[in-house]
Amino acid sequence: MTHARFAAVLAPAILAVLATLGAPAAHAHRTWLLPSATVLTGKDALVSVDAAVSEDLFEFDTNALQLDGLSVTAPDGSVLPAENRSTARRRSSFDLKLTQPGTYRIANVSETVAASYKVGGETRRWRGNPDAYAAFLKELPAGAQELRATRMQNRVETFVTYDKPEGRAFVPAGVGLELMPQTPPTDLSVGDTSSFVLLLDGKPVADTDVTILRGGNRYRYKMGEIALKTDAQGRFSVKWPEAGRYWIGASHGRRPGDMVGEDPASAAAQQPVRRAGYSATVEVLPQ
Amino acid sequence: MTMHLRYSVALGAALAAPAFAADLTLKIELPRLTVAEYHRPYVALWLEKSADQGFAGNLAVWYDLKKRDNGGAKWLKDMRQWWRKSGREVQMPLDGVSGATRAPGEHALSLGSAQALAALPPGDYQIVVESARENGGREVVRLPLQWPVRAAQTVRAQGEHELGALALEVKP
Numbered sequence: 001m002t003h004a005r006f007a008a009v010l011a012p013a014i015l016a017v018l019a020t021l022g023a024p025a026a027h028a029h030r031t032w033l034l035p036s037a038t039v040l041t042g043k044d045a046l047v048s049v050d051a052a053v054s055e056d057l058f059e060f061d062t063n064a065l066q067l068d069g070l071s072v073t074a075p076d077g078s079v080l081p082a083e084n085r086s087t088a089r090r091r092s093s094f095d096l097k098l099t100q101p102g103t104y105r106i107a108n109v110s111e112t113v114a115a116s117y118k119v120g121g122e123t124r125r126w127r128g129n130p131d132a133y134a135a136f137l138k139e140l141p142a143g144a145q146e147l148r149a150t151r152m153q154n155r156v157e158t159f160v161t162y163d164k165p166e167g168r169a170f171v172p173a174g175v176g177l178e179l180m181p182q183t184p185p186t187d188l189s190v191g192d193t194s195s196f197v198l199l200l201d202g203k204p205v206a207d208t209d210v211t212i213l214r215g216g217n218r219y220r221y222k223m224g225e226i227a228l229k230t231d232a233q234g235r236f237s238v239k240w241p242e243a244g245r246y247w248i249g250a251s252h253g254r255r256p257g258d259m260v261g262e263d264p265a266s267a268a269a270q271q272p273v274r275r276a277g278y279s280a281t282v283e284v285l286p287q
Numbered sequence: 288m289t290m291h292l293r294y295s296v297a298l299g300a301a302l303a304a305p306a307f308a309a310d311l312t313l314k315i316e317l318p319r320l321t322v323a324e325y326h327r328p329y330v331a332l333w334l335e336k337s338a339d340q341g342f343a344g345n346l347a348v349w350y351d352l353k354k355r356d357n358g359g360a361k362w363l364k365d366m367r368q369w370w371r372k373s374g375r376e377v378q379m380p381l382d383g384v385s386g387a388t389r390a391p392g393e394h395a396l397s398l399g400s401a402q403a404l405a406a407l408p409p410g411d412y413q414i415v416v417e418s419a420r421e422n423g424g425r426e427v428v429r430l431p432l433q434w435p436v437r438a439a440q441t442v443r444a445q446g447e448h449e450l451g452a453l454a455l456e457v458k459p
Contacts, residue, residue, distance in 0.1 A: 041360060042361025043357070043358060
């Protein structure tokens, strides 16, 4: 029961990844957390966050993002509980009460394995928790061939600041892709330059594509994506051209289409290839 | 009360040993707006160095002081430029700087005895005026100020929507 539910709720995220890989940019699915505000002050500071996988950026037009891996880090490094969690068909939501001054790191982390294989010319698919992969292999029918399996590590984030941008919420988890802001990731204005370091398993990752897209593409003809690459130190910088909410995305690893189908009994089949994905939402306000 | 206040301001200025003195009057017009729901604007006035727009001191901050438990502080961040330059670093209310919001119309502020000017090094500055209104817009207007003041003059500027006419009258 638990297992089935886990597999089902992860489906949108997997579809999102597959869509991103194969489809033209205009129809890409993107995963995001969208906070009601990124800069707060005064008493009773509360931020509400929506979470979804969508075609148009920051429109809840496709599927809710399941928040099983939600983790909110407060400025002092402690874990802040989310309140009023709910999941509807097209979006999930939760509230956060901000009490400590500083920047909060809001993340949803997921890890799953997606596999396909052929039995007598027919393609079958499986997806589930990485812990269940070994059992899945054992239960494969005799004659199964061309196994392609991907272990997907995804991290979706956004950041909000209460009073001053400070604190120590940014400690690498050391798994998959992560973003370490080198300048405060909140309280951004048009014309500001932000710098980040992209990490893979806790280490800077060089020469990796980063895509930045402003929300509201539903209302314009050109996507206007900003395409960047991390440098030798894993760094990239962006000068914010317009006010709006921006999505920062990166991925690393082999695409499922690149894989050679393996014999399920082979050693290679025991270790799915790894693909890591990352996305973050930041807000840029008028000067 | 008034006497006492004047005395303490004069004493404070004397202790800070102002390098330069001048008469500065800033006239600010808050436009009367015909909107369904009008709230008086939050307004911040501060000094910036012309060369790099570096913050050089607060002159005035008008915000809602009447809300219980300093509740009006919640919207101070809406004066975005001020918030980034100074607001998030200081505790409200700010002695000698913060005050209540003001009604539409013209307001004349005498800034000659402002603390921010008391120890201001000579140079080219701007007085920045930022207005932000609940359910309304935001506007920033800058007026140049050469410090110390060498000649009497008036600098004018005109806001477009949230601020009206502004005039800075200076006399040595």
